[in-house]
Amino acid sequence: EVQLVESGGTLVQPGESLRLSCAASGFTFRTYAMSWVRQAPGKGLDWVSSISGGGDMTYYADSVKGRFTISRDNSKNTVYLRMNRLTGEDTAVYYCVKGSYETGGEFDYRGQGTLVTVSS
Amino acid sequence: DIQMTQSPSSLSASVGDRVTITCRASQGITNYLAWIQQKPGKAPKSLIYGASSLQSGVPSRFSGSGSGTEFTLTISSLQPEDFATYYCQQYRSYPYSFGQGTRLEIK
Numbered sequence: 001e002v003q004l005v006e007s008g009g010t011l012v013q014p015g016e017s018l019r020l021s022c023a024a025s026g027f028t029f030r031t032y033a034m035s036w037v038r039q040a041p042g043k044g045l046d047w048v049s050s051i052s053g054g055g056d057m058t059y060y061a062d063s064v065k066g067r068f069t070i071s072r073d074n075s076k077n078t079v080y081l082r083m084n085r086l087t088g089e090d091t092a093v094y095y096c097v098k099g100s101y102e103t104g105g106e107f108d109y110r111g112q113g114t115l116v117t118v119s120s
Numbered sequence: 121d122i123q124m125t126q127s128p129s130s131l132s133a134s135v136g137d138r139v140t141i142t143c144r145a146s147q148g149i150t151n152y153l154a155w156i157q158q159k160p161g162k163a164p165k166s167l168i169y170g171a172s173s174l175q176s177g178v179p180s181r182f183s184g185s186g187s188g189t190e191f192t193l194t195i196s197s198l199q200p201e202d203f204a205t206y207y208c209q210q211y212r213s214y215p216y217s218f219g220q221g222t223r224l225e226i227k
Binding site: 035037044045046047050059060061062095099100104105106107108109110111112113 | 152154156158163164165166169170175205207209211214215216217218219220221
C-alpha cells in the first residue's frame with residue numbers, strides 16, 4: 001500500500017525558513033517523480049514543485065522559484081521542500097504527491113498534508 | 121505556461137442528476153489531463169487520468185472525455201457522496217497547472 005506522510009509544518013514568522021519532509025513507502029521510490037502541491041485556506045490547488053525519480057531534474061512554480069528547493073534522498077525514501085523567505089502568501093496545507101512515472105505524470109497518490117502558517 | 125479554465129465555478133444539482141463539468145486548456149495537451157475530487161477538510165483524491173481512464177476504485181458513474189484543449193467530467197447519476205469540489209489538472213508540461221475548481225452543491 002502506498003503511503004506518503006508529510007511532516008514539518010508549523011507556525012513561522014515572515015522571512016523565516018522551514019523544511020518539509022515526506023516519507024514514502026509501498027512503492028519503488030527512486031523510479032517515480034515526486035511533487036509538492038499546496039492549498040491556501042479557502043482556495044484551490046496550486047502546484048509548487050516537482051523532482052524526477054533520480055533527483056536530477058527539478059521544476060518550480062514562478063511564485064516560489066529562488067526561494068524553495070525540492071530535494072530527495074532515495075536511500076531514505078524521503079522528499080523534502082526547503083522553504084526560505086516565507087511570506088503570508090505561502091500559508092497553506094502542503095501535500096506531498098507521487099507522480100505516475102520517473103519524470104512526472106499524473107498525481108496518483110497524496111499524503112494527508114501538513115499545515116504551514118506564516119504569520120507574525 | 122498552460123492555463124486551465126473550468127466551467128461552471130459552481131453547480132447545484134440533485135441526487136440522481138447527470139452533471140457535466142468542462143475544462144479548457146490554453147494550448148493543446150493531448151490527453152494529459154486529470155480530474156481530482158476534494159471533499160471539505162479532506163485531501164484531494166484522483167478520479168481520472170489520461171482524460172478518460174478511471175483510477176482504481178472510482179465508481180463507473182464517473183467518466184471523462186476530450187482531447188487537445190477541451191475536456192469534460194461527467195457524473196451519470198449523482199450520489200450524496202459526490203458533492204464536493206472538482207479540479208482538472210494538466211500534466212503535459214511543467215509548470216503543471218490546475219483549474220480553479222468547480223464546487224458541486226446539493227440543490
